[in-house]
Amino acid sequence: MKDTLTPQDIDRSGLEPQKFVMTNGQTLYYFPDRGTELVKLDFIFNAGTVLQDKKMQSASAIQLLTEGTSKHTAQQIAEFMDFRGIVVEKSNDAVSATITVYTLSRYLDELLPMLYEIITEPVYDEKEFMVYIGKRKQELLTHMQQTSFVARNEFYALLYGDNHPLGTFATPEDIDLLNVADVSAFHKLYHSPESMTIVAAGNVTDKDLKSIENIFAQKKYVAPADIVLPQPMGTCGARINGFLPNAVQTTLRIGRLLPYNWNDVDYSKFMVLNTLLGGYFGSRLMSSIREDKGYTYGIYSQTHVSKGSITFFIVSDVGADVAEMALKDIRVELDKLSSELVSADELDLVRNCMLGDFMRSIDGIFERSERFCQMLTNGITESFTDNYFDVLTPESPHAITPEKIQSLAAKIFAPEEMTVVTVGRKD
Numbered sequence: 001m002k003d004t005l006t007p008q009d010i011d012r013s014g015l016e017p018q019k020f021v022m023t024n025g026q027t028l029y030y031f032p033d034r035g036t037e038l039v040k041l042d043f044i045f046n047a048g049t050v051l052q053d054k055k056m057q058s059a060s061a062i063q064l065l066t067e068g069t070s071k072h073t074a075q076q077i078a079e080f081m082d083f084r085g086i087v088v089e090k091s092n093d094a095v096s097a098t099i100t101v102y103t104l105s106r107y108l109d110e111l112l113p114m115l116y117e118i119i120t121e122p123v124y125d126e127k128e129f130m131v132y133i134g135k136r137k138q139e140l141l142t143h144m145q146q147t148s149f150v151a152r153n154e155f156y157a158l159l160y161g162d163n164h165p166l167g168t169f170a171t172p173e174d175i176d177l178l179n180v181a182d183v184s185a186f187h188k189l190y191h192s193p194e195s196m197t198i199v200a201a202g203n204v205t206d207k208d209l210k211s212i213e214n215i216f217a218q219k220k221y222v223a224p225a226d227i228v229l230p231q232p233m234g235t236c237g238a239r240i241n242g243f244l245p246n247a248v249q250t251t252l253r254i255g256r257l258l259p260y261n262w263n264d265v266d267y268s269k270f271m272v273l274n275t276l277l278g279g280y281f282g283s284r285l286m287s288s289i290r291e292d293k294g295y296t297y298g299i300y301s302q303t304h305v306s307k308g309s310i311t312f313f314i315v316s317d318v319g320a321d322v323a324e325m326a327l328k329d330i331r332v333e334l335d336k337l338s339s340e341l342v343s344a345d346e347l348d349l350v351r352n353c354m355l356g357d358f359m360r361s362i363d364g365i366f367e368r369s370e371r372f373c374q375m376l377t378n379g380i381t382e383s384f385t386d387n388y389f390d391v392l393t394p395e396s397p398h399a400i401t402p403e404k405i406q407s408l409a410a411k412i413f414a415p416e417e418m419t420v421v422t423v424g425r426k427d
Contacts, residue, residue: 250424
């Protein structure tokens with residue numbers, strides 16, 4: 001990699017998948033790469049927490065899918081996967097639930113019928129359910145003693161409101177209210193193979209596409225209803241001090257909801273400001289709070305794009321005795337960016353860093369597939385990338401400049417807009 005990157009150095013071909021329309025009208029997205037022996041399959045359902053009637057329904061329904069079907073026990077499914085070295089991962093968020101499978105291409109024909117069976121014929125066994133729920137409850141009780149976990153939940157509850165899917169979190173009491181019938185009902189409603197999205201990557205041949213079609217295109221495609229999250233109903237500028245008796249550190253979380261959509265050019269400009277502030281190891285926050293003051297081993301800032309909203313936050317774990325001083329010095333750095341122009345050299349460094357990070361994020365077929373899946377579930381298109389590169393191109397009319405950075409910082413980092421959460425020991 002040369003010392004200075006430009007957007008023209010980055011090959012953007014292959015960021016979007018090829019498409020194979022199956023006989024039932026369903027589109028199969030795929031990223032072919034004959035240079036690997038692996039195949040990655042993602043099965044994405046519109047089955048996120050926004051649709052659940054009880055806490056943990058969405059997570060439990062997707063996590064327990066492989067714990068037995070009408071034809072195979074959980075142990076038989078595990079042995080089938082282990083013998084072939086197949087890895088199965090399951091996840092969910094506010095809008096979607098996903099099964100991700102990694103397999104050697106030579107096992108694909110054997111695997112596909114088993115995956116169809118897992119998706120269409122799961123048996124949510126009471127015993128397996130109770131084991132899973134017991135583990136999740138114990139994990140939750142453990143997390144509730146961690147300052148970072150409590151601070152994160154408090155922060156999102158403040159920003160979104162505690163009735164919003166992104167602002168509400170399961171409690172041990174919620175877990176006790178869930179039963180196996182709730183989980184089975186959620187699966188029947190939202191894990192429909194004819195409404196899911198399939199994304200394949202790796203050593204995917206034309207024969208493999210037909211094999212996927214033969215197994216999964218048995219019923220006519222039904223386009224899933226678009227999921228729209230409610231508007232955030234939280235507060236801005238709040239300050240919460242939380243306490244855990246046995247905490248050994250204090251977690252700081254400072255931030256806000258951004259007044260942008262993912263396709264706003266100003267959001268891409270803010271990404272530059274965020275990188276300057278706390279988005280890489282040489283950032284302003286790392287230099288001041290970690291290197292100069294020694295308050296912490298690490299501090300960072302980032303943005304998180306959800307469907308319909310974008311969150312900005314700063315996070316650090318510090319000693320309880322320096323928590324207030326750390327907050328004041330973070331405020332100093334925010335005010336500097338609001339009142340002083342960034343040097344051209346620092347801006348060039350950040351621009352180079354961001355382009356390098358982008359190159360690494362697409363350096364491989366599975367990385368490109370993962371990126372596409374994340375964008376797809378949040379309704380993001382490659383116009384986001386267009387804006388990103390436009391802002392990082394000095395010759396562009398939308399190019400980021402020191403003056404634009406200062407103006408953005410003054411607007412976004414206004415003290416009255418920033419929510420502050422601290423969680424630690426009360427001395």
